Amino acid sequence: MSDGESTATATLLTGDEAALLARLRDGEQSAFEELVDQYHSAIVRFARLYVPTQELAEDVAQETWMGVLRGLDRFEGRSTLKTWIFRIAANRAQTKGKREARTIPFAALGSAEAGSDEAVDVDRFLPIEDGEHPGGWSTLPTNWDEQPEGRLLSEETLRVVREAIETLPPMQAMVITLRDIQQWASTEVREALDISEANQRVLLHRARIKVRRALEQYFAGTQRNGASADG
Amino acid sequence: MDKFTCSALVTLVTEYLEGSLSPGENEQFEVHLKRCPPCDVYLVQIQQTIRACGRLDLGAIDARARAALMDAFQDWKAAR
Numbered sequence: 001m002s003d004g005e006s007t008a009t010a011t012l013l014t015g016d017e018a019a020l021l022a023r024l025r026d027g028e029q030s031a032f033e034e035l036v037d038q039y040h041s042a043i044v045r046f047a048r049l050y051v052p053t054q055e056l057a058e059d060v061a062q063e064t065w066m067g068v069l070r071g072l073d074r075f076e077g078r079s080t081l082k083t084w085i086f087r088i089a090a091n092r093a094q095t096k097g098k099r100e101a102r103t104i105p106f107a108a109l110g111s112a113e114a115g116s117d118e119a120v121d122v123d124r125f126l127p128i129e130d131g132e133h134p135g136g137w138s139t140l141p142t143n144w145d146e147q148p149e150g151r152l153l154s155e156e157t158l159r160v161v162r163e164a165i166e167t168l169p170p171m172q173a174m175v176i177t178l179r180d181i182q183q184w185a186s187t188e189v190r191e192a193l194d195i196s197e198a199n200q201r202v203l204l205h206r207a208r209i210k211v212r213r214a215l216e217q218y219f220a221g222t223q224r225n226g227a228s229a230d231g
Numbered sequence: 232m233d234k235f236t237c238s239a240l241v242t243l244v245t246e247y248l249e250g251s252l253s254p255g256e257n258e259q260f261e262v263h264l265k266r267c268p269p270c271d272v273y274l275v276q277i278q279q280t281i282r283a284c285g286r287l288d289l290g291a292i293d294a295r296a297r298a299a300l301m302d303a304f305q306d307w308k309a310a311r
Contacts (some may be wrong), residue, residue: 029301181285
């Protein structure tokens with residue numbers, strides 16, 4: 001934003017969001033349904049970063065929607081609707097999380113993950129001192145397009161992806177969920193999770209690398225088992 | 232000169248896809264990619280991984296929870 005201060009409509013809302021907001025304020029239930037269907041599951045997932053059980057996360061999501069309704073008439077569009085909703089969710093989740101002894105502080109989660117598991121995938125490469133091909137591949141990646149027809153997007157493959165994401169550290173799982181499942185922009189993820197651009201990228205990188213590796217292992221396994229596994 | 236080793240390229244792949252490499256790094260990345268089929272395969276795998284993620288969904292909200300929220304919406308509407 002540059003010199004838009006003087007204009008009354010200095011809003012960060014996208015056109016779609018502005019239209020949705022207008023319908024909400026007109027009391028159109030279908031607009032609220034759209035919003036809930038779009039974000040509820042992501043809010044529950046998000047809340048799980050702060051609270052220890054799925055049930056509490058569902059409570060946080062319910063409270064978030066109450067907060068959204070209460071704040072709707074005062075919302076000025078200084079952030080996107082999405083960011084605003086997730087800020088409300090963060091507040092509710094933190095409040096609830098503080099009441100739960102087992103909750104790990106949110107910021108600690110993010111920074112601990114950013115510092116750990118540096119050595120992802122390094123075992124795949126020749127040492128940097130290698131005379132022939134320093135830092136080159138020791139085990140070549142195989143072309144997945146050679147997988148049997150449709151294998152790449154089969155239900156089974158998607159199950160492997162889903163399970164790989166579930167085993168990621170919480171912040172990595174959250175970032176890849178918002179970026180690659182929910183297709184949010186990086187700035188939206190950064191704002192919702194209150195993390196830096198660099199941290200967002202590192203978390204996304206580690207998450208994608210691990211999911212890729214899970215797929216690679218899965219494809220290698222099904223290849224070795226050959227036709228019998230397909231039949 | 233090819234500054235990037237294959238192992239270095241792998242660590243930069245997300246920065247490349249995010250468009251956050253400097254123009255110089257970006258060029259070197261692409262130069263390496265052109266000369267190195269395995270790294271090209273790797274990049275495609277990452278893109279395929281992203282596409283596979285894009286086909287997942289988080290599941291729908293429980294019908295009763297959804298109905299309760301719609302009741303709350305009607306209450307909110309009535310109270311304004």
